[in-house]
Amino acid sequence: xxxxxxxxxxxxxxxxGTLSELPAEVDRLGIARALILTTxxxxxxxxxxxxxxxxxxxxxxxxxVMHTPVEVTDDAIALANExxxxxxxxxxxxxxTGLSKAIALRTDLxxxxxxxxxxxxxxxxxxxxxxxxxxxxxxxxxxxxxxxxYDVDLTxxxxxKLSGTSGINAIAHxxxxxxxxxxxxxxxxxxxxxxxxxxxxxxxxxxxxxxxxARADALQGAWLSGICLxxxxxxxxxxxxxxxxxxxxxxHAETHAVILPHALAYNAAAVPDxxxxxxxxxGTNNVPLFFYELAGRIGADRSLHSLGMDESGVSxxxxxxxxxxxxxxRPLERMEIEALLCRAFNGExxxxxxxxxxxxxxxxxxxx
Numbered sequence: 001x002x003x004x005x006x007x008x009x010x011x012x013x014x015x016x017g018t019l020s021e022l023p024a025e026v027d028r029l030g031i032a033r034a035l036i037l038t039t040x041x042x043x044x045x046x047x048x049x050x051x052x053x054x055x056x057x058x059x060x061x062x063x064x065v066m067h068t069p070v071e072v073t074d075d076a077i078a079l080a081n082e083x084x085x086x087x088x089x090x091x092x093x094x095x096x097t098g099l100s101k102a103i104a105l106r107t108d109l110x111x112x113x114x115x116x117x118x119x120x121x122x123x124x125x126x127x128x129x130x131x132x133x134x135x136x137x138x139x140x141x142x143x144x145x146x147x148x149x150y151d152v153d154l155t156x157x158x159x160x161k162l163s164g165t166s167g168i169n170a171i172a173h174x175x176x177x178x179x180x181x182x183x184x185x186x187x188x189x190x191x192x193x194x195x196x197x198x199x200x201x202x203x204x205x206x207x208x209x210x211x212x213x214a215r216a217d218a219l220q221g222a223w224l225s226g227i228c229l230x231x232x233x234x235x236x237x238x239x240x241x242x243x244x245x246x247x248x249x250x251x252h253a254e255t256h257a258v259i260l261p262h263a264l265a266y267n268a269a270a271v272p273d274x275x276x277x278x279x280x281x282x283g284t285n286n287v288p289l290f291f292y293e294l295a296g297r298i299g300a301d302r303s304l305h306s307l308g309m310d311e312s313g314v315s316x317x318x319x320x321x322x323x324x325x326x327x328x329x330r331p332l333e334r335m336e337i338e339a340l341l342c343r344a345f346n347g348e349x350x351x352x353x354x355x356x357x358x359x360x361x362x363x364x365x366x367x368x
Contacts, residue, residue: 003182003185004182005184005187005231008227010122010123010148013150015150016151016152019049019114020052022053022089023053023054026056026087026089029110029112030110031056032086033058033083033085033087035059035083035085035088036050036089037064037076037091037096037099037100038061038090038091038092038096039064039095042091042092043062045116046060046062049089049091049114053089058085061075061076061099066245066251067095067128067245068099068128068129069131070102072099073103073106076102076103086110088109089111089113089114090111091113091114091154092114092116094252097113097115098121101121101127101143102143105143110146111145112147112149113145113147114148115150116154116155117162118163118221120169120170120173120225120226120229121226121229122148123148124229125143126143127139128246133247134247135242150223152212152215155219156210156212157209161298162253163202163205164206164295164299164300165251165254165257166222167218168253168256168257168260170198170226171195171260172238172256173194173226174190174191174192174221174228175191175237175264176235176238177190177191177225177228177234178192178271178274179267179271179274179329180234180235181327181329187232191228192278194220194225195221195281195282196221196281197221197224198222199282200217201215201217202294203294206297206298234326235326235329236325236328240317240321240340241255243317247313247317247320250307254300254307255304257301258301258302258304258344258347260291261288262340262351263340265351266330266337268287269330292349301347302347303344304341304344304345305346306347309345313345314345315338318334322334322337
Protein backbone atom coordinates (compact mmCIF):
# COMPACT_ATOMS: atom_id res chain seq x y z
CA UNK A 1 0.00 0.00 0.00
CA UNK A 2 1.44 3.35 -1.05
CA UNK A 3 0.55 6.40 1.03
CA UNK A 4 1.60 9.87 2.14
CA UNK A 5 1.13 11.09 5.71
CA UNK A 6 1.59 14.66 6.93
CA UNK A 7 1.35 15.24 10.68
CA UNK A 8 -0.45 18.44 11.68
CA UNK A 9 1.53 20.75 14.00
CA UNK A 10 -1.21 21.80 16.43
CA UNK A 11 -0.18 21.68 20.08
CA UNK A 12 -2.71 19.74 22.20
CA UNK A 13 -3.24 20.01 25.96
CA UNK A 14 -5.65 17.33 27.22
CA UNK A 15 -7.02 16.49 30.65
CA UNK A 16 -9.28 17.64 33.47
CA GLY A 17 -8.81 21.12 34.88
CA THR A 18 -6.51 22.09 32.04
CA LEU A 19 -8.28 25.42 31.50
CA SER A 20 -6.03 26.75 34.28
CA GLU A 21 -3.12 26.43 31.82
CA LEU A 22 -4.68 28.91 29.39
CA PRO A 23 -2.88 32.06 30.64
CA ALA A 24 0.52 30.40 30.30
CA GLU A 25 -0.38 29.13 26.83
CA VAL A 26 -1.49 32.58 25.71
CA ASP A 27 1.80 34.01 27.02
CA ARG A 28 3.73 31.29 25.18
CA LEU A 29 2.16 32.42 21.91
CA GLY A 30 2.96 36.07 22.65
CA ILE A 31 -0.69 37.13 22.81
CA ALA A 32 -1.12 40.30 24.86
CA ARG A 33 -4.52 41.47 23.56
CA ALA A 34 -6.84 38.50 23.02
CA LEU A 35 -10.30 38.59 21.47
CA ILE A 36 -12.46 35.92 23.08
CA LEU A 37 -14.91 34.30 20.66
CA THR A 38 -18.07 32.47 21.64
CA THR A 39 -21.78 32.06 20.91
CA UNK A 40 -24.67 33.79 22.59
CA UNK A 41 -25.17 30.63 24.70
CA UNK A 42 -21.59 30.40 25.98
CA UNK A 43 -21.39 33.73 27.78
CA UNK A 44 -20.51 32.19 31.15
CA UNK A 45 -17.56 30.30 29.67
CA UNK A 46 -16.35 33.41 27.87
CA UNK A 47 -16.48 35.47 31.05
CA UNK A 48 -14.54 32.78 32.91
CA UNK A 49 -11.83 32.95 30.28
CA UNK A 50 -11.86 36.74 30.38
CA UNK A 51 -11.23 36.61 34.11
CA UNK A 52 -8.49 34.00 33.71
CA UNK A 53 -6.67 36.08 31.11
CA UNK A 54 -7.22 39.30 33.07
CA UNK A 55 -5.35 42.17 31.40
CA UNK A 56 -4.67 40.00 28.34
CA UNK A 57 -8.41 40.19 27.46
CA UNK A 58 -9.03 42.92 24.91
CA UNK A 59 -12.69 42.08 24.33
CA UNK A 60 -15.39 39.45 23.75
CA UNK A 61 -17.34 38.71 20.56
CA UNK A 62 -20.38 36.56 21.33
CA UNK A 63 -21.96 36.33 17.89
CA UNK A 64 -20.61 33.06 16.49
CA VAL A 65 -23.29 31.02 14.70
CA MET A 66 -23.36 27.74 12.79
CA HIS A 67 -22.09 27.41 9.22
CA THR A 68 -19.79 30.47 9.61
CA PRO A 69 -21.65 33.11 7.58
CA VAL A 70 -19.25 35.65 6.08
CA GLU A 71 -21.23 38.62 7.40
CA VAL A 72 -20.64 37.47 11.00
CA THR A 73 -16.94 37.11 10.27
CA ASP A 74 -16.89 40.65 8.89
CA ASP A 75 -18.45 41.95 12.11
CA ALA A 76 -15.93 40.10 14.26
CA ILE A 77 -12.99 41.38 12.22
CA ALA A 78 -14.29 44.93 12.53
CA LEU A 79 -14.25 44.55 16.31
CA ALA A 80 -10.82 42.93 16.20
CA ASN A 81 -9.43 45.87 14.26
CA GLU A 82 -11.08 48.36 16.61
CA UNK A 83 -9.56 46.64 19.67
CA UNK A 84 -6.15 46.10 18.02
CA UNK A 85 -6.04 42.45 19.06
CA UNK A 86 -3.06 40.18 18.48
CA UNK A 87 -4.61 36.77 19.09
CA UNK A 88 -7.83 34.75 19.33
CA UNK A 89 -9.22 32.53 22.10
CA UNK A 90 -12.31 30.56 21.06
CA UNK A 91 -14.52 28.63 23.49
CA UNK A 92 -17.41 26.48 22.33
CA UNK A 93 -18.20 24.04 19.54
CA UNK A 94 -17.85 24.03 15.78
CA UNK A 95 -19.55 27.41 15.31
CA UNK A 96 -17.02 29.24 17.47
CA THR A 97 -14.09 27.32 16.03
CA GLY A 98 -15.31 28.13 12.52
CA LEU A 99 -15.44 31.83 13.30
CA SER A 100 -11.94 31.75 14.77
CA LYS A 101 -10.65 30.03 11.66
CA ALA A 102 -12.39 32.50 9.37
CA ILE A 103 -10.74 35.41 11.16
CA ALA A 104 -7.36 33.66 11.10
CA LEU A 105 -7.73 33.00 7.37
CA ARG A 106 -7.97 36.73 6.75
CA THR A 107 -5.55 37.97 9.42
CA ASP A 108 -3.19 35.06 10.25
CA LEU A 109 -3.68 35.77 13.97
CA UNK A 110 -2.68 32.97 16.37
CA UNK A 111 -5.53 30.89 17.80
CA UNK A 112 -6.15 29.00 21.02
CA UNK A 113 -9.31 26.89 20.81
CA UNK A 114 -11.07 25.52 23.89
CA UNK A 115 -13.67 22.97 22.68
CA UNK A 116 -16.78 22.28 24.74
CA UNK A 117 -18.35 19.80 22.30
CA UNK A 118 -17.12 16.82 20.28
CA UNK A 119 -17.06 18.62 16.91
CA UNK A 120 -13.37 17.93 16.16
CA UNK A 121 -12.98 20.78 13.67
CA UNK A 122 -10.41 22.39 15.97
CA UNK A 123 -7.88 19.80 14.79
CA UNK A 124 -8.19 20.58 11.08
CA UNK A 125 -6.87 23.11 8.56
CA UNK A 126 -10.33 23.06 6.95
CA UNK A 127 -12.90 25.83 7.01
CA UNK A 128 -16.43 25.93 5.65
CA UNK A 129 -18.03 29.34 5.12
CA UNK A 130 -21.55 30.22 4.05
CA UNK A 131 -22.49 33.05 1.71
CA UNK A 132 -25.80 33.52 -0.13
CA UNK A 133 -27.06 30.12 0.99
CA UNK A 134 -24.01 28.19 -0.25
CA UNK A 135 -21.41 26.59 1.99
CA UNK A 136 -17.92 26.42 0.51
CA UNK A 137 -15.02 24.59 2.14
CA UNK A 138 -11.30 25.09 1.70
CA UNK A 139 -8.08 24.00 3.35
CA UNK A 140 -5.34 26.36 4.46
CA UNK A 141 -2.54 26.10 7.05
CA UNK A 142 -3.52 29.62 8.17
CA UNK A 143 -6.71 28.32 9.81
CA UNK A 144 -5.12 25.49 11.82
CA UNK A 145 -5.15 26.54 15.50
CA UNK A 146 -1.78 26.88 17.16
CA UNK A 147 -3.09 25.30 20.39
CA UNK A 148 -6.14 23.24 21.31
CA UNK A 149 -6.86 23.01 25.02
CA TYR A 150 -9.17 20.11 25.89
CA ASP A 151 -10.65 20.22 29.39
CA VAL A 152 -12.97 17.30 30.13
CA ASP A 153 -14.56 19.32 32.93
CA LEU A 154 -15.97 21.80 30.39
CA THR A 155 -17.95 19.03 28.67
CA UNK A 156 -19.68 17.76 31.82
CA UNK A 157 -22.61 20.17 31.39
CA UNK A 158 -22.99 19.61 27.64
CA UNK A 159 -26.66 18.61 27.17
CA UNK A 160 -27.07 14.90 26.52
CA LYS A 161 -28.76 15.29 23.13
CA LEU A 162 -26.08 17.68 21.89
CA SER A 163 -23.42 15.38 23.33
CA GLY A 164 -24.83 12.54 21.26
CA THR A 165 -25.21 14.39 17.98
CA SER A 166 -21.85 16.09 18.38
CA GLY A 167 -20.29 12.69 19.05
CA ILE A 168 -21.88 11.11 15.96
CA ASN A 169 -20.59 14.07 13.96
CA ALA A 170 -17.12 13.11 15.18
CA ILE A 171 -17.72 9.45 14.31
CA ALA A 172 -18.57 10.51 10.76
CA HIS A 173 -15.15 12.12 10.38
CA UNK A 174 -13.47 8.89 11.40
CA UNK A 175 -15.71 6.65 9.29
CA UNK A 176 -15.00 8.54 6.08
CA UNK A 177 -11.29 8.66 6.89
CA UNK A 178 -11.28 4.85 6.71
CA UNK A 179 -12.20 4.88 3.01
CA UNK A 180 -10.69 8.23 2.00
CA UNK A 181 -8.86 8.38 -1.30
CA UNK A 182 -5.68 9.38 0.54
CA UNK A 183 -6.12 7.13 3.58
CA UNK A 184 -3.07 5.78 5.36
CA UNK A 185 -2.35 3.28 8.16
CA UNK A 186 -1.74 5.93 10.84
CA UNK A 187 -5.04 7.69 10.26
CA UNK A 188 -6.91 4.39 9.95
CA UNK A 189 -5.64 3.32 13.38
CA UNK A 190 -6.77 6.61 14.90
CA UNK A 191 -10.12 6.38 13.13
CA UNK A 192 -10.97 2.93 14.47
CA UNK A 193 -9.85 3.90 17.97
CA UNK A 194 -12.01 7.03 17.84
CA UNK A 195 -15.09 5.17 16.63
CA UNK A 196 -14.78 2.55 19.37
CA UNK A 197 -14.35 5.20 22.08
CA UNK A 198 -17.34 7.23 20.91
CA UNK A 199 -19.66 4.28 20.23
CA UNK A 200 -19.04 3.03 23.76
CA UNK A 201 -19.17 6.37 25.59
CA UNK A 202 -22.11 8.18 23.95
CA UNK A 203 -24.83 5.82 25.27
CA UNK A 204 -23.24 6.00 28.74
CA UNK A 205 -23.40 9.80 28.62
CA UNK A 206 -27.03 9.65 27.50
CA UNK A 207 -27.80 7.55 30.59
CA UNK A 208 -25.60 9.55 32.99
CA UNK A 209 -24.36 12.96 31.79
CA UNK A 210 -21.93 13.17 34.73
CA UNK A 211 -20.13 9.92 33.84
CA UNK A 212 -16.58 11.27 34.02
CA UNK A 213 -14.82 8.34 32.33
CA ALA A 214 -17.31 8.35 29.45
CA ARG A 215 -16.89 12.11 29.03
CA ALA A 216 -13.11 11.69 28.87
CA ASP A 217 -13.40 8.85 26.34
CA ALA A 218 -15.78 10.86 24.17
CA LEU A 219 -13.51 13.90 24.16
CA GLN A 220 -10.49 11.76 23.31
CA GLY A 221 -12.48 10.13 20.51
CA ALA A 222 -13.46 13.54 19.20
CA TRP A 223 -9.83 14.65 19.25
CA LEU A 224 -8.74 11.59 17.26
CA SER A 225 -11.64 12.05 14.83
CA GLY A 226 -10.60 15.66 14.32
CA ILE A 227 -7.08 14.58 13.41
CA CYS A 228 -8.60 12.18 10.86
CA LEU A 229 -10.74 14.94 9.38
CA UNK A 230 -7.74 17.22 9.06
CA UNK A 231 -5.39 14.59 7.62
CA UNK A 232 -7.33 13.01 4.74
CA UNK A 233 -10.15 13.88 2.38
CA UNK A 234 -13.81 13.26 3.06
CA UNK A 235 -16.47 11.79 0.75
CA UNK A 236 -20.22 11.60 0.09
CA UNK A 237 -21.36 11.92 3.69
CA UNK A 238 -19.62 15.27 4.18
CA UNK A 239 -20.69 16.56 0.78
CA UNK A 240 -24.33 15.87 1.64
CA UNK A 241 -24.05 17.41 5.11
CA UNK A 242 -22.36 20.55 3.78
CA UNK A 243 -25.04 20.82 1.10
CA UNK A 244 -27.92 20.35 3.54
CA UNK A 245 -26.46 22.65 6.15
CA UNK A 246 -25.51 25.46 3.81
CA UNK A 247 -28.62 25.32 1.62
CA UNK A 248 -31.31 24.74 4.25
CA UNK A 249 -29.55 26.06 7.37
CA UNK A 250 -30.00 22.73 9.14
CA UNK A 251 -28.18 22.20 12.45
CA HIS A 252 -24.69 20.87 11.77
CA ALA A 253 -24.18 17.97 14.18
CA GLU A 254 -27.80 16.85 13.98
CA THR A 255 -27.57 16.64 10.19
CA HIS A 256 -24.48 14.43 10.46
CA ALA A 257 -26.36 12.12 12.83
CA VAL A 258 -29.20 11.73 10.31
CA ILE A 259 -27.06 11.22 7.20
CA LEU A 260 -24.24 8.95 8.44
CA PRO A 261 -26.11 5.60 8.38
CA HIS A 262 -27.48 6.29 4.89
CA ALA A 263 -24.21 7.49 3.35
CA LEU A 264 -22.40 4.50 4.83
CA ALA A 265 -25.06 2.13 3.47
CA TYR A 266 -24.60 3.69 0.02
CA ASN A 267 -20.84 3.10 0.10
CA ALA A 268 -20.83 -0.25 1.91
CA ALA A 269 -20.48 -2.54 -1.10
CA ALA A 270 -17.57 -0.47 -2.46
CA VAL A 271 -15.50 -0.73 0.76
CA PRO A 272 -15.88 -4.30 2.07
CA ASP A 273 -12.58 -4.11 3.97
CA UNK A 274 -13.73 -1.04 5.87
CA UNK A 275 -17.10 -2.57 6.65
CA UNK A 276 -15.37 -5.68 7.96
CA UNK A 277 -13.08 -3.63 10.21
CA UNK A 278 -15.98 -1.56 11.50
CA UNK A 279 -18.14 -4.60 12.08
CA UNK A 280 -15.39 -6.28 14.09
CA UNK A 281 -14.70 -3.13 16.12
CA UNK A 282 -18.37 -2.53 16.90
CA GLY A 283 -19.52 -6.15 17.23
CA THR A 284 -22.15 -5.98 14.50
CA ASN A 285 -22.83 -7.43 11.05
CA ASN A 286 -24.84 -4.38 9.94
CA VAL A 287 -22.77 -1.23 10.51
CA PRO A 288 -25.17 1.29 8.92
CA LEU A 289 -28.03 -0.02 11.07
CA PHE A 290 -25.75 0.12 14.14
CA PHE A 291 -25.23 3.86 13.66
CA TYR A 292 -28.93 4.40 12.94
CA GLU A 293 -29.80 2.66 16.19
CA LEU A 294 -27.02 4.51 18.03
CA ALA A 295 -28.64 7.79 17.01
CA GLY A 296 -31.90 6.52 18.49
CA ARG A 297 -30.21 5.43 21.72
CA ILE A 298 -28.72 8.86 22.33
CA GLY A 299 -31.97 10.67 21.56
CA ALA A 300 -31.03 12.21 18.22
CA ASP A 301 -33.59 13.10 15.58
CA ARG A 302 -33.28 10.64 12.70
CA SER A 303 -35.12 12.49 9.94
CA LEU A 304 -34.30 15.61 7.96
CA HIS A 305 -37.97 16.53 8.24
CA SER A 306 -37.67 16.74 12.03
CA LEU A 307 -34.69 19.09 11.60
CA GLY A 308 -36.86 21.55 9.68
CA MET A 309 -36.25 20.60 6.05
CA ASP A 310 -39.18 20.77 3.63
CA GLU A 311 -39.79 17.74 1.39
CA SER A 312 -39.22 19.91 -1.71
CA GLY A 313 -35.62 20.21 -0.57
CA VAL A 314 -34.82 16.60 -1.46
CA SER A 315 -34.61 17.25 -5.20
CA UNK A 316 -32.60 20.43 -4.57
CA UNK A 317 -30.16 18.49 -2.40
CA UNK A 318 -29.79 15.79 -5.06
CA UNK A 319 -28.86 18.42 -7.66
CA UNK A 320 -26.37 20.00 -5.26
CA UNK A 321 -24.79 16.62 -4.50
CA UNK A 322 -23.84 16.33 -8.17
CA UNK A 323 -22.48 19.87 -8.35
CA UNK A 324 -18.75 19.82 -7.61
CA UNK A 325 -18.99 16.38 -5.97
CA UNK A 326 -16.37 15.13 -3.52
CA UNK A 327 -14.39 12.02 -4.44
CA UNK A 328 -16.31 8.93 -3.28
CA UNK A 329 -15.41 5.22 -3.29
CA ARG A 330 -18.67 4.45 -5.12
CA PRO A 331 -19.66 6.52 -8.16
CA LEU A 332 -22.66 8.76 -7.57
CA GLU A 333 -25.91 7.41 -9.06
CA ARG A 334 -28.79 9.86 -9.11
CA MET A 335 -31.62 7.44 -8.39
CA GLU A 336 -29.76 5.91 -5.44
CA ILE A 337 -28.72 9.30 -4.01
CA GLU A 338 -32.34 10.42 -4.22
CA ALA A 339 -33.42 7.23 -2.43
CA LEU A 340 -30.79 7.86 0.24
CA LEU A 341 -32.07 11.38 0.87
CA CYS A 342 -35.70 10.28 0.81
CA ARG A 343 -35.06 7.72 3.53
CA ALA A 344 -33.08 10.28 5.51
CA PHE A 345 -35.92 12.77 5.09
CA ASN A 346 -38.44 10.20 6.35
CA GLY A 347 -36.25 8.93 9.19
CA GLU A 348 -36.29 5.37 7.85
CA UNK A 349 -33.57 2.82 8.48
CA UNK A 350 -30.65 2.78 6.01
CA UNK A 351 -31.08 1.00 2.67
CA UNK A 352 -28.07 -1.34 2.87
CA UNK A 353 -27.67 -4.00 0.23
CA UNK A 354 -31.13 -3.55 -1.30
CA UNK A 355 -32.36 -2.63 -4.75
CA UNK A 356 -33.82 0.86 -5.08
CA UNK A 357 -37.46 0.95 -6.11
CA UNK A 358 -39.93 3.74 -6.81
CA UNK A 359 -41.24 3.31 -3.26
CA UNK A 360 -37.82 4.34 -1.97
CA UNK A 361 -38.17 7.64 -3.86
CA UNK A 362 -41.23 8.67 -1.84
CA UNK A 363 -40.47 11.34 0.72
CA UNK A 364 -43.73 12.36 2.29
CA UNK A 365 -43.99 10.15 5.38
CA UNK A 366 -41.45 11.40 7.87
CA UNK A 367 -41.10 9.39 11.06
CA UNK A 368 -39.04 11.95 13.01
